[in-house]
């Protein structure tokens with residue numbers, strides 16, 4: 501690769517800005533040439549990041565896609581309900597894609613995109629950034645080296661974190677499945693993707709239960725007002741108080757504020773949240789996505805796996821049980837034992853502890869280094885010089901597990917066979 505990979509950005513939101521910044525930090529490897537978003541402040545941030553005087557700005561995906569092809573690759577960072585249309589149009593125009601996950605809102609649409617990529621001979625890299633973290637790539641390596649022996653079963657756990665749940669899945673963009681995707685896709689498609697990547701076999705059955713138990717009117721403390729900013733008596737003690745956007749949770753505000761980079765006074769923040777979705781009482785929203793869900797999976801190679809999602813914990817934890825050794829790792833292990841991965845060998849009952857070097861605090865620690873890891877491979881993937889782990893054709897099965905889990909949940913936990921046709 502001698503020349504930089506040129507990029508057009510469709511949807512200059514939080515995720516696309518992160519990838520753009522990382523791209524520009526990888527000096528000389530990427531060039532940002534265009535950006536589109538109805539929110540021009542956001543386009544301007546990408547433009548400023550690009551340091552490209554010839555950067556072209558557009559007000560919508562349609563406007564950008566009406567132009568002749570402007571770049572090698574398009575980042576599609578729009579919301580879940582607006583991936584399919586721009587992705588199809590961009591493939592037709594000849595762009596390779598870096599497409600945010602989930603790829604689309606149904607499994608049929610995901611498969612359609614994979615087929616179109618093949619038809620137009622383009623690559624679609626999906627932002628399953630966890631595959632590029634130190635943690636999950638090390639786990640995969642341990643499995644591939646045979647240290648665990650034959651894998652028999654897996655237990656995965658995702659704690660979304662209560663404030664994150666409230667911000668994104670009660671008040672925010674992913675609170676209603678019909679407007680975006682169900683929780684098991686919007687958030688946990690990362691987890692079903694990772695499980696499938698580690699098991700490396702088609703899934704043959706899925707069952708799942710889950711509900712919205714807590715974020716309901718019945719859970720509201722006495723006297724709670726409809727908005728934190730309406731003089732709620734609990735605003736100083738409530739975990740979900742919107743006033744936290746002015747203190748320890750300001751970074752979440754940046755992700756949803758129309759003018760993210762502008763310095764804001766506390767008064768300006770309160771002013772803005774008081775009419776935005778993000779000060780609504782979490783017990784009185786119109787949310788319908790789950791706050792807890794369990795998924796039970798059986799794979800063709802005989803492996804079984806469980807995934808447990810809860811709003812009321814923080815971080816991912818993984819346990820893998822193999823014939824030679826078991827593996828435990830992730831946030832719970834790190835927090836309790838200051839160790840990233842613990843292997844326990846069955847024959848001598850010895851423990852091996854793996855501790856990773858600290859990630860450099862270069863501002864790219866997002867998703868455990870996964871955002872950086874993906875961007876550091878993307879140009880090589882597009883050039884066909886790096887493994888294609890992130891490509892859509894390798895991520896269909898993980899999506900399929902998620903969509904099947906939601907089907908099962910809506911059927912009250914019935915066992916469902918994934919439909920591949």
Ligand SMILES: NC(=O)c1ccc[n+]([C@@H]2O[C@H](COP(=O)([O-])OP(=O)(O)OC[C@H]3O[C@@H](n4cnc5c(N)ncnc54)[C@H](O)[C@@H]3O)[C@@H](O)[C@H]2O)c1
Pocket residue numbers: 510511512513514515516536537538539542559560561562577578579580582600601602627628629673686755756867
């Ligand atoms: N890979 C991950 O770990 C990860 C993490 C969070 C979110 N996501 C996914 O990334 C995607 C984006 O999430 P986000 O938090 O960046 O959202 P965001 O709301 O910050 O960004 C979406 C942007 O799209 C813009 N937009 C809307 N209509 C448009 C149009 N017609 N043309 C062009 N732009 C348009 C919006 O104005 C907004 O700026 C979602 O699909 C989300 O599920 C992935």
